[in-house]
Amino acid sequence: MLIKRPSNGSNLPFPSEITPQEVYLERRAFIAKMAATAAVGSGLWEMANREAFAQAAPLAKLAATRNAALSTNEKQTSFQDATHYNNFYEFGTDKADPAENAHTLRTRPWTVQIEGEVKKPMTIDIDRLTKLAPLEERIYRLRCVEGWSMVIPWVGYSLSSLIKQVEPTGNARYVEFISLADRSQMPGVKSRVLDWPYVEGLRMDEAMHPLALLTVGMYGQVLPNQNGAPVRIVLPWKYGFKSAKSIVKIRFVRDQPKTAWNGIASNEYGFYSNVNPNVDHPRWSQASERRIGEGGLFAPKRKTLMFNGYDEVAPLYAGMDLKKFF
Ligand SMILES: Nc1nc2c(c(=O)[nH]1)N[C@H]1C(S)=C(S)[C@@H](COP(=O)(O)O)O[C@H]1N2
Ligand SMILES: [Mo]
Numbered sequence: 086m087l088i089k090r091p092s093n094g095s096n097l098p099f100p101s102e103i104t105p106q107e108v109y110l111e112r113r114a115f116i117a118k119m120a121a122t123a124a125v126g127s128g129l130w131e132m133a134n135r136e137a138f139a140q141a142a143p144l145a146k147l148a149a150t151r152n153a154a155l156s157t158n159e160k161q162t163s164f165q166d167a168t169h170y171n172n173f174y175e176f177g178t179d180k181a182d183p184a185e186n187a188h189t190l191r192t193r194p195w196t197v198q199i200e201g202e203v204k205k206p207m208t209i210d211i212d213r214l215t216k217l218a219p220l221e222e223r224i225y226r227l228r229c230v231e232g233w234s235m236v237i238p239w240v241g242y243s244l245s246s247l248i249k250q251v252e253p254t255g256n257a258r259y260v261e262f263i264s265l266a267d268r269s270q271m272p273g274v275k276s277r278v279l280d281w282p283y284v285e286g287l288r289m290d291e292a293m294h295p296l297a298l299l300t301v302g303m304y305g306q307v308l309p310n311q312n313g314a315p316v317r318i319v320l321p322w323k324y325g326f327k328s329a330k331s332i333v334k335i336r337f338v339r340d341q342p343k344t345a346w347n348g349i350a351s352n353e354y355g356f357y358s359n360v361n362p363n364v365d366h367p368r369w370s371q372a373s374e375r376r377i378g379e380g381g382l383f384a385p386k387r388k389t390l391m392f393n394g395y396d397e398v399a400p401l402y403a404g405m406d407l408k409k410f411f
Contacts, residue, residue, distance in 0.1 A: 144306035149220035149240045155296065156224035157394075162235040164304050166378045171311045172229065173330055174278055175264065175271035182273070183311035189270050190331065192315040201337035202257035205250065211315045215301050218246035222305070223298060228360050228393050230324035233375045239319050240302030245293045253289065253337050261286045261342040262318055263334035279345050285318070285329040286342035286356070290401055296321060322395040324358045355411040359402070360393035364411045 173183040176190075195211040209217075220240055228234040248260070266282035268274045274281050291297065298319040301308060308314040313330025320327050326346050336342075346354035353367055362372045373386035392398050402410075 144309060146305060147215075147220060147240050147302040147307055149222040149302070149305070152221040152223050156222070156238075157226055157236060159224075159226065159236045161224065162237055162376075162378050167235055167237050167303070168309050168311055170377055172231075172325065173273075173311055173313065174276075175266065175273045175281075175283065175331070176311065177273045178276075178278060186272055187310035187314075189272070190265075190310040190314065191270060192310065192331075195315050195333075197316060197332060198334045199247075199251050199336075200334065201261075202254045202339065203337050204252035204254060207251060211301075214247075214299075214316060217250065218242035220301070225296075225298070225319060225321040226393055227319065227321055227325050227328065228374055228389065230326060230354070230358070230366065230371075232369065232371070232373070233377050234387075234393075235377050237303055238305070239298055239300045240305070241298045241300035241319070243295050244297040244299045244318065245295065247299055247335075248292060251337075256339050257289055257337035259286055259288055259338050259341055260292045261334075261336040261338060262329040262332050263336065264329050265331045265333045280348055282333075283329055283345045284342060284348075285327050286344050287320070287327075288341075288401075289337075291320075291398075294398060294401065296395060296398065322359060322392040322398045324354075324360060326354065327358050357402075357407070357410050359398075359407065359411075360389060361391060361407055361411065362389040363391070364408055 169184045170180045171183040172180070173187065176183040176186040193211070196208050197211065197214055198206075198208045200206045219242065221242055222238050222240050224236060224238045226234055226236050262285045264283035265271070266274050287297070298321075300313070300317050300319045301315060303309075303312060308317065313328075313332075316332050317330040318328050318332065341356055344354075344356060347356055360371075365371050372389055374389050375384070375386055
């Protein structure tokens with residue numbers, strides 16, 4: 086995510102400062118090699134090794150049935166790319182920061198508090214939440230507002246399954262997702278780049294759409310910390326920032342919630358944030374995108390599709406001016 090250098094003194098990049106992923110990954114590999122060379126024969130070598138092992142810790146497997154009807158056949162992004170090119174500002178603003186820093190996130194014990202306009206509010210343990218409905222694997226495209234996309238086999242179930250259990254009242258018109266914001270586990274929360282906690286939201290009918298996925302895993306395993314463990318949302322027809330990570334609270338409300346990115350730059354990030362090639366970001370075009378891992382620096386960009394290609398959500402926005410409600 087990119088915003089103007091805000092008046093609050095944070096220092097986010099301008100688009101011209103975005104490093105293409107391939108250059109970026111090569112540069113990091115080079116730096117790592119140099120560091121390893123320098124470290125041989127010193128105590129640093131042992132430290133570097135320990136780090137490598139810590140990152141290789143296996144993630145628990147998660148059995149799920151593929152939902153072919155809701156899955157794309159496109160080539161999947163590699164696990165390596167999907168876990169090393171992330172946006173998770175609680176762990177830093179650099180694409181590699183979450184992979185480097187998110188090992189300090191403690192995902193057990195973990196509870197999600199469900200509150201607000203519901204008949205059955207509850208605080209549910211993550212292990213119970215995971216078993217609330219049969220787990221499905223869904224291969225979704227996810228496009229970041231910055232102009233890149235990935236194809237990831239997510240594991241979870243429709244958010245609607247959870248919503249039905251808590252029985253929203255007639256006053257529930259929107260739902261808010263609130264991420265953990267704990268300075269002791271998340272080094273990025275010290276920075277004032279966003280107003281913490283990270284908050285996102287949906288209109289109720291969007292939240293009830295079968296594509297909205299309550300997500301607990303990817304690539305047949307539990308979520309890696311950098312991808313939003315232990316539970317996040319994935320909304321494939323919206324820009325990636327709507328898909329809040331490491332959720333601790335789900336709140337049903339009457340009024341449209343104030344969301345994190347909209348709060349910091351409302352002219353750039355609207356509430357709806359549907360992928361839309363016809364509505365440019367004020368500072369860059371949204372007409373095309375780069376598929377992460379695809380063909381190096383000079384690979385042609387792909388055309389961005391309306392609703393990221395998920396046409397089945399179109400009825401949710403019938404009659405709305407999507408230039409106004411961007
Ligand atoms: N809590 C929280 N959720 C977040 C973000 C964040 O910074 N914090 N970044 C968002 C953005 S901009 C994107 S593109 C996706 C990236 O998800 P991925 O790293 O799993 O691909 O997470 C979204 N969810
Ligand atoms: Mo994003």
